[in-house]
Amino acid sequence: xxxxxxxxxxxxxxxxxxxxxxxxxxxxxxxxxxxxxxxxxxxxxxxxxxxxxxxxxxxxxxxxxx
Amino acid sequence: xxxxxxxxxxxxxxxxxxxxxxxxxxxxxxxxxxxxxxxxxxxxxxxxxxxxxxxxxxxxxxxxxxxxxxxxxxxxxxxxxxxxxxxxxxxxxxxxxxxxxxxxxxxxxxxxxxxxxxxxxxxxxxxxxxxxxxxxxxxxxxxxxxxxxxxxxxxxxxxxxxxxxxxxxxxxxxxxxxxxxxxxxxxxxxxxxxxxxxxxxxxxxxxxxxxxxxxxxxxx
Numbered sequence: 001x002x003x004x005x006x007x008x009x010x011x012x013x014x015x016x017x018x019x020x021x022x023x024x025x026x027x028x029x030x031x032x033x034x035x036x037x038x039x040x041x042x043x044x045x046x047x048x049x050x051x052x053x054x055x056x057x058x059x060x061x062x063x064x065x066x
Numbered sequence: 067x068x069x070x071x072x073x074x075x076x077x078x079x080x081x082x083x084x085x086x087x088x089x090x091x092x093x094x095x096x097x098x099x100x101x102x103x104x105x106x107x108x109x110x111x112x113x114x115x116x117x118x119x120x121x122x123x124x125x126x127x128x129x130x131x132x133x134x135x136x137x138x139x140x141x142x143x144x145x146x147x148x149x150x151x152x153x154x155x156x157x158x159x160x161x162x163x164x165x166x167x168x169x170x171x172x173x174x175x176x177x178x179x180x181x182x183x184x185x186x187x188x189x190x191x192x193x194x195x196x197x198x199x200x201x202x203x204x205x206x207x208x209x210x211x212x213x214x215x216x217x218x219x220x221x222x223x224x225x226x227x228x229x230x231x232x233x234x235x236x237x238x239x240x241x242x243x244x245x246x247x248x249x250x251x252x253x254x255x256x257x258x259x260x261x262x263x264x265x266x267x268x269x270x271x272x273x274x275x276x277x278x279x280x281x282x283x284x285x286x
Binding site: 020022026027028030031 | 175
């Protein structure tokens, strides 16, 4: 159920309701030089932010693979 | 206290560097022949809209201090300089190449919105025998975002490098990241506005200029 709500919010962002948030999350959280040392901590926080801010497809994909 | 990393930067770097997302003074650290801007923090910052904005603001400010800025992903914390050196050493060459690529440039981003559609397969009759890797790379990019080919063509003279991600999560179909020379962002946006009329069935939303987030060696 929780996952369903999350997808729904993500769809809102993808519908351009909050394009600036999409850009911010994609660039700052999903791009940039990737240093492996912090992956696990980073992903734990990202998981939280995706529930809270209902952000982004690419990182959701990345989370789904872990 | 640990090191929170913001960006790799080219030389020279003008000071002061300012402060980071927690208000901590930024420092320049040399590691594996690379210059890294970092701050000392007690723990990993939580991901919030505010901390993401402050990270981005810090990286943008650094772009005003030097010609080349390669942002580090949010939340990157290492114990100390020794850990930083160990982490960067195996990738120093690729990171130097990326810094050279982004020098004097900034990033523009296009989000491509529309209904899901099968990506068009470029004709197999097009000759590929003498063009090598560059040709194949062009073909791959075109398949990733065929809907915006007219726009990409119009932007050709402004774009130094390009990365494309196909999302297939309608309405967002693809993201196109372009590296343009610093100062060219207004021309880029004007070109997008004019050439968007050439597109059918999709909408394109541009943003930028951004620091070159999508042009880290492993960002795509």
